[in-house]
Amino acid sequence: MSQIHSSAIIEDGAQIGEGSVIGPFCLVGSGVTLGRGVHLKSHVVVTGNTTIGEDTEIFPFAVIGEVPQDLKFKGEKTRLEIGARNRIREHVTMNTGTEGGGGITRVGDDGLFMAGCHIAHDCTIGDRVIIVNNSAIAGHCMIEDDVIVGGLCGVHQWVRIGQGAIIGALSMVTNDVIPHGLVQGPRGELDGLNLIGLKRRGVERSDITALRAAFQMLAQGEGAFQDRARRLGEETDSAYVRQIVEFITGGSDRSFLTPS
Structure with a gap:
């Protein structure tokens, strides 16, 4: 009722x-x-x-x-x-x-x-x-x-x-x-x-370390932002980093906020 x-x-x-x-x-x-x-x-x-x-x-x-x-x-x-x-x-x-x-x-x-x-x-x-x-x-x-x-x-x-x-x-x-x-x-x-x-979601330290390294590459690597992301996808074993790569290389109607 x-x-x-x-x-x-x-x-x-x-x-x-x-x-x-x-x-x-x-x-x-x-x-x-x-x-x-x-x-x-x-x-x-x-x-x-x-x-x-x-x-x-x-x-x-x-x-x-x-x-x-x-x-x-x-x-x-x-x-x-x-x-x-x-x-x-x-x-x-x-x-x-x-x-x-x-x-x-x-x-x-x-x-x-x-x-x-x-x-x-x-x-x-x-x-x-x-x-x-x-x-x-x-x-x-x-x-x-x-x-x-x-x-x-x-x-x-x-x-x-x-x-x-x-x-x-x-x-x-x-x-x-x-x-x-x-x-x-x-x-x-x-x-x-x-x-x-x-950390609150319990992500493994190894994945957090991989994400930190990936962010540095996105911020300071050579080439355009999407080119850096594609190179990341070829080099990483972390599912979290691959998630970022797929997000960047997927379809979008906007550009990206990039590391300052």
Whole structure:
């Protein structure tokens, strides 16, 4: 059984999972599917063609599944899919996709989206991602697993942020960030590796040493940035270094933040 406050509005067609709690003055639209154990605290709007995974908790005044903030959007049917066990804090906004961007915005599992942050249309957000207060992720961005984006950051549209990277507070990120990278500064610069994050995740010392050496080669080696990455791929046995190589040599709509 679900608990639905008498002041909440549940439109016909909405699907409410077993054990969900919908608090005072919430609105759940007709195209919404809530998984088992979802908790909408109060004054939460969930609308559009939106699916929210089990045990996700959404705090007051969040607006989830509204139409994209994109002038090209003409009302086409698009979606927002949010995974399980996310914590979505006050005033967070997450928009559905656009036809030109594939039609879907995806958010993974076990994320923390702090107060006031924004996830725009057609983004793909991985698992265990943390977006800190009042940061904005623009349209079409891809943020891989275990990324942390600090407070008051802006991430430019189409940017990719690789797994395990960390973005310092007050940074503007305009280009792709390699996996496990550390970005700092008002106009974000690649300033090293997220060594603390690697250690917390229990990465072997040998892999951390290999990543340090790889970063030095990317920073100081001969040739263009992508050429250095390809040489790394030929020389390394570390899966972590190969992950960086594949990220750099893969397809992208942006250039890369390179070591300063």
